Structures are given as C-alpha cells and as structure tokens.
C-alpha cells in the first residue's frame with residue numbers, strides 16, 4: 416500500500432535543502448557529482464527513503480529521490496522520464512538493454 420506523498424513527505428530529511436536534489440549543473444560534471452553525492456547521503460539517513468523511492472519510480476520523477484537519480488530509477492524498471500531528450504532516451508534504452516543481456 417502506498418502512503419500519499421503529503422503524509423510521508425512531512426518526515427523528509429531533505430526539507431529546506433531541495434536545491435541539492437535538483438540541479439542545473441549538467442554541463443559541470445564535477446559540480447554535479449558533488450551535489451548528487453551530498454543529496455544521496457541525506458537520502459540514506461532519511462526515515463521515508465522507501466516511500467520516496469517507490470513514489471519516484473512510479474512517477475518517473477526528475478532529480479534525486481529516495482537515493483536514486485533518473486538513470487537508476489529507469490534501470491530499476493521505472494518508465495522513461497517524460498522530459499528525456501531523444502539522446503537521453505537512447506542512452507537509457509542502451510543501458511537497460513546491456514543490463515538485460
């Protein structure tokens with residue numbers, strides 16, 4: 416059974432630091448790497464990690480949710496993110512194909 420987002424998000428460890436979870440830094444790989452690592456470290460001590468991860472996987476969310484990024488969610492079976500560009504979609508499909516061979 417899934418709890419509504421407004422119930423579990425009350426206990427989110429990321430409250431007040433959401434800027435770490437969504438970045439405009441894709442063109443700066445080193446900065447993105449640091450930001451993502453920091454976000455995931457918050458997730459891994461969050462009391463609602465499982466609820467958050469399940470929600471994001473079911474909704475193909477953008478950003479770091481439940482300790483996962485878009486690629487990790489897709490590889491876990493999440494639908495293709497609706498915002499994925501053609502090149503991102505192709506890259507994700509190729510990764511999933513390699514994972515299943």
Ligand code: SF4
Pocket residue numbers: 424427428429430436457458459461462463464465467468479480481482
């Ligand atoms: S698991 Fe991460 S993204 Fe989800 S609510 Fe907790 S801290 Fe926020």
